Amino acid sequence: MLRSEYRRRKSINVGENSKTYLIYVVSILLAIVYLVPFYWTVVKAFRDSIFANFPPNMNLFSQTSVAYFLANLKTVWGFGDFPLWYFNSVFISICVVAGSVFVGMLSGYAFARLKFPGRDYMFYAVLATLMIPFPVISIASYVFMLDLNWLSTYQGLILPQIASALDVFIMRQYFLTIPEEVELAAKIDGMKPWQIFFRVSAPMAKPAIAAATIFSFIGSWNNFLWPLMEVHSLNMFTLPLVLNFFKGANGTQIYWNQMMTVNILTMIPTIVIFVVFEKYFIRGISMNYTR
Amino acid sequence: MESNIYKNEKINVGERKRKRDPEMTTGIIFVIPLMIFVIVFTFFPAIYSFVISMFHYDPFFHNIYFVGLSNYLQVIRDPAFIKSLVNVLIYTAVVVTIQTFLAFGYALLFNTASRISRIARAIVFIPAVVSPVSMSIIFIWVFSNTGLVNYLLSFFGIPPHNWLFSTVYAFPAIMAMNIFTTAPYFMIVYSAGLQSIPQEVMDAAKIDGLKSGLKRFRYVYFPLMRFSTILVVILGLTGAMQLFDQIYVITDGGPARSTYVPLMYIYNRTFVYVGDIGLAAAASFVLFIIILILTITQRRVITERRW
Numbered sequence: 001m002l003r004s005e006y007r008r009r010k011s012i013n014v015g016e017n018s019k020t021y022l023i024y025v026v027s028i029l030l031a032i033v034y035l036v037p038f039y040w041t042v043v044k045a046f047r048d049s050i051f052a053n054f055p056p057n058m059n060l061f062s063q064t065s066v067a068y069f070l071a072n073l074k075t076v077w078g079f080g081d082f083p084l085w086y087f088n089s090v091f092i093s094i095c096v097v098a099g100s101v102f103v104g105m106l107s108g109y110a111f112a113r114l115k116f117p118g119r120d121y122m123f124y125a126v127l128a129t130l131m132i133p134f135p136v137i138s139i140a141s142y143v144f145m146l147d148l149n150w151l152s153t154y155q156g157l158i159l160p161q162i163a164s165a166l167d168v169f170i171m172r173q174y175f176l177t178i179p180e181e182v183e184l185a186a187k188i189d190g191m192k193p194w195q196i197f198f199r200v201s202a203p204m205a206k207p208a209i210a211a212a213t214i215f216s217f218i219g220s221w222n223n224f225l226w227p228l229m230e231v232h233s234l235n236m237f238t239l240p241l242v243l244n245f246f247k248g249a250n251g252t253q254i255y256w257n258q259m260m261t262v263n264i265l266t267m268i269p270t271i272v273i274f275v276v277f278e279k280y281f282i283r284g285i286s287m288n289y290t291r
Numbered sequence: 292m293e294s295n296i297y298k299n300e301k302i303n304v305g306e307r308k309r310k311r312d313p314e315m316t317t318g319i320i321f322v323i324p325l326m327i328f329v330i331v332f333t334f335f336p337a338i339y340s341f342v343i344s345m346f347h348y349d350p351f352f353h354n355i356y357f358v359g360l361s362n363y364l365q366v367i368r369d370p371a372f373i374k375s376l377v378n379v380l381i382y383t384a385v386v387v388t389i390q391t392f393l394a395f396g397y398a399l400l401f402n403t404a405s406r407i408s409r410i411a412r413a414i415v416f417i418p419a420v421v422s423p424v425s426m427s428i429i430f431i432w433v434f435s436n437t438g439l440v441n442y443l444l445s446f447f448g449i450p451p452h453n454w455l456f457s458t459v460y461a462f463p464a465i466m467a468m469n470i471f472t473t474a475p476y477f478m479i480v481y482s483a484g485l486q487s488i489p490q491e492v493m494d495a496a497k498i499d500g501l502k503s504g505l506k507r508f509r510y511v512y513f514p515l516m517r518f519s520t521i522l523v524v525i526l527g528l529t530g531a532m533q534l535f536d537q538i539y540v541i542t543d544g545g546p547a548r549s550t551y552v553p554l555m556y557i558y559n560r561t562f563v564y565v566g567d568i569g570l571a572a573a574a575s576f577v578l579f580i581i582i583l584i585l586t587i588t589q590r591r592v593i594t595e596r597r598w
Contacts, residue, residue, distance in 0.1 A: 020403070027400055027411040034415045034475075036439065037429045054437035055445065107325035114318030122322055129333045131586070135533045135554050136579040137333065139561055139571045140340035146350055163328035193317040222422030224536045225554075229562070240424040244540050247428060256432065263428050267421050274420045278413050281420075 041260045045069055050255040072261040079246065079258075081235060086265070089221060089239040092157050096220040099162040101212045105205070108171025109197050113183065129165050135225055142229045152233045161220055167212040174208030175201060210280040218270050239266045340579075344572035351565065362573035372574055375551045376581075378462065382552070383531040383585075386466050386473075391523050393474040395516070398481030412478075419476035423536040430468045431455065431541055440464075458549040461542055465550060469537060473530065477523045484519035485512075525586055532582045553578045 040056060046064040048071075057063065076082060110116070111123050134141075141160055150156035178201060186196045202209075224240040231237060237245065246262050247254055274281060347358050366372050401412040418426055433439045434454040441451035454464045488511075496511045535554035538544060544551040544559070553574060560571035 023400060023403060024405070024407050027408055030397070030400070031411040031414040034417065034471075037433055038417065040432070040439070041429055052432055052435060052437045054451065055442050056437070056439060103324045103328060106321040110318045110321035114314050114321065115312075116315040116318030116322075119318065119322075122326060125334075126325070126329060129329055131583060132333055132337050132579070133529055133533050133582065135535060135557075136575045136582070137336040137340050139557060139568060139575050140336035140343060141332065142561065143343060143348070143350060143568060143572075144336055144339060159328070160332040163325060163332055168325065193314045194320075197317070197321075218420055222424070224422065224424050224539075228539075229558075240422050240536075243422075243424045243428055247431075247540065254431070259428060263425050267425050270420045270422070271417060274417065275413070281416075 041263055044256050045072055045260040045264055047257050050253070050257055052254075052256045068257070069261070072258050076246075076258050076261045076265070079249075080242075081237075082242070084235060085237045085239060085242045088236060090269075092154065092238060093217055093220045095154070095158045096161045097213055097216045099158065100164040100167050100216045101209060103162060104164060104167030104171050104212055105202060105209065106197075108168050108208075109175050109201060111168070112172045112175035113201070114193060126165050126168055129163065134160075138225060138229055141226075145230060152231050152236045154236075156230050157227060157236070157238070160226065161216075161223065164212075164216055164219075167216055170208050170212045170215070171205065174205050178204055207280060207283065210277060211283060214273055214277050214281055217273065221270055242266075340572050340575055343569055344576050346569045347567055348569040348572070349566055350568065358569065362567075362569045363577070366570055366573045366577060371548065371551065372553070372556050372577075374548055375553045375556045378550065379532055379534060379552045382462065382466060382534060383528060386469055386531050387524060387527040390470045390474045390477060390527055391520065393470065394477035394523060395481050395512075395520075397474060397478040398485055399512070401478070401482065402485050412482075416475045416479070418472040421472075423472070424540050426468065426472050427537045427540040430464075430537075433468070434464045455542060456546055458547050461546060462550045465537055465541060469531075469534070473527065477527065480523050480526075481516065481519050484516050488512075488515055521590060525589055528585055528589060529582055532578065532585070 040058065043058070043060055043064060044052070046066065046069045048063065048065075048068045107126075111119065111126075145151050145156045145160075148156070182204070183196050183200060186200045191199065222240065223238075224244075227236075227238045227241050228244075231241060243262055243266055246259060249255075344362055345357060345359060347354065347356050347362075349355065397412075397415060401408045401415075435441075436451055436453050440454065445451065452460070454460045492511065492515070496507060533554060534552050535558070538550050538552055538555055539558070542550045544555045557571045557574050557578070560574065561568055
C-alpha cells in the first residue's frame with residue numbers, strides 16, 4: 001500500500017490529475033453497473049406484486065414498504081420446511097469449514113515445516129487433486145454414497161467436501177513465511193513438534209486461517225451440484241436447492257417478490273462475510289496465486 | 292546442533308538416528324487425516340469412475356455387467372453428447388477470452404490506492420462470492436421479457452425479446468452472465484500480480500520512453516503478467532468446462548438443446564433417463580480427459596512462447 005500511495009502522490013500533476021478523475025468516474029460507473037441487479041433484487045423483495053413489471057420500476061420509494069417485506073419474509077419462512085433448510089445449510093457449512101480448515105492446517109504445517117518420508121510425494125498427490133475437478137468424479141461419488149447408503153445424509157453431504165487443496169496451499173504458504181527462528185526458540189525450550197504447532201505456529205497463522213475459513217465457507221454454502229445429486233429427500237435440502245425448488249414451485253410464473261426474499265436470505269451470509277473480511281479475502285487469493 | 296535441542300531425551304546423535312524422530316512422527320500424524328480424505332473422496336471416486344464406465348451399471352435393479360469400452364463408443368457416437376461438447380467448447384473459447392481481458396482491465400482500473408477504487412473493487416467483486424444459483428435467479432429476470440436488458444434496449448427503440456427462450460440468444464445470454472460474474476474473481480489474481488511489480492520496473496519503462504498506455508501494456512504489463520495470465524486462463528478453462536449450475540437453473544439445457552453442456556448430459560444420463568450410470572461415467576471420463584489435455588497444452592503454449 002505504501003508504495004502505491006507514494007506512486008500516487010508523486011504522480012499528482014495537472015495532466016495526471018484529470019486522468020485520475022477519469023479513472024474514478026469509470027470505477028464508479030462500473031460499480032453501479034454491478035450493483036443494479038442486486039439493487040432490483042432488494043427493491044423487489046420490498047414490494048407486494050409478484051410480477052416483474054415492464055418497464056422495471058427502479059424507484060426505491062415507489063410501491064415499497066417494510067410491511068411488504070415482512071409479509072414476504074413470513075410467507076417464505078413458512079414455505080415447506082424453510083427453517084430446517086436454513087439450518088441444514090448453516091450446519092453443513094460449519095462442519096465443512098471446521099473439518100477442512102483443521103485438516104488443512106495440520107497438513108499445511110506438516111508440508112511446510114516437518115520432515116518425514118514421502119512428504120514430497122504426498123504433496124504432489126494433493127497437487128494432483130487440483131487436476132481432478134469434482135464434477136467429473138461426482139457420478140462415481142454419487143454411486144459410492146449409494147453403496148454406503150449415505151444418500152440424503154449429513155455425512156454424505158459433508159465428508160466429500162472436506163479435502164480442499166486450496167486450504168492446504170493457503171496454510172502451507174503462510175507457514176513458510178513464519179520465520180524459522182521462532183519455532184527454533186520453542187524447540188530449544190524443549191517443546192515437542194506438536195506443542196510447537198498448537199502453541200506457537202497455529203496462533204501466528206490467524207490470517208491464513210481466516211482466508212481458508214472464508215473460502216471453504218463460501219464454497220460449501222454455494223455448492224449446488226453435490227447436494228443436487230446427493231439429496232433425494234426434502235428434509236435434507238440446502239439453500240441453493242431451495243432457490244431452485246422455489247423457482248419452479250408455482251409453475252412457470254415466478255413469484256418475484258418472494259423469490260427475491262429467498263435470494264436475499266441465501267446471499268446475506270456470504271456478502272456479510274465478504275464485507276467484514278474483505279481484507280483477508282483478497283489477501284487469501286493473492287496468497288494462493290502469486291507464489 | 293539438532294542433538295542438543297531435545298536435551299530431556301539424553302541420547303547421543305548416533306542413537307537418535309535409530310530412534311524415531313518426533314518430528315517425523317508428528318509430520319505423519321498431521322498428514323494422515325488429509326490423505327485419508329484425499330484418497331477416499333477424490334482418488335477412489337476417480338478410479339471408481341473409470342471402473343463404472345466399463346460396466347453396464349444399474350444400481351437400482353442390480354443389473355450390473357461388464358461391457359468393456361462399449362459405453363465410450365456409445366457416448367462419443369451420441370449426437371446429444373457431441374452437441375454438448377461443441378457447445379461447451381464454444382462457450383469456453385468465448386468466455387475465457389473475454390473474461391481474461393476484462394479481468395485484466397478491471398485490475399488496471401482499480402490499481403490505485405484510493406478509497407474510491409477500493410470500494411468500487413469490493414462492489415464489483417460481490418458476484419464472485421454469491422452462489423451461481425442466486426446469480427442465475429437474478430439473471431433470469433435480467434434477460435426475461437420484462438427484464439433489465441429489454442429495458443435498456445428500449446431506450447434505443449429495440450423491441451423486447453425473450454432472450455432465454457430463443458435458441459439463438461439463450462446461450463450468449465448465459466455467456467454474458469458468466470463473464471459478468473467471473474471476471475471480477477480473476478481480477479483479484481491480476482491485482483495481486485500488478486501489486487508485485489517493483490516500482491523500479493515502472494521507472495525504467497518511463498526512462499525508456501514507454502509513455503503511451505498501449506506501449507506500456509505491450510512491453511511492461513503483458514510480459515510481467517504472464518504467470519497471472521497462465522493461472523487465469525487455466526482456472527477459467529477448467530471452470531468453463533464444468534459449466535452446470537447456471538444451465539440447470541436457467542434453461543435446463545434447452546431450448547432445443549441449444550444450451551446443452553456435458554455435465555447436463557451426465558446429470559440427465561444418471562437422474563433423468565435412469566438405467567445406465569456406466570454411460571454417465573464414461574461421459575465424465577471423456578470430459579475429464581478433455582479438460583486435462585486442454586490444461587496441459589494451454590500451459591505449454593503460454594509458457595513457451597516468447598513475447
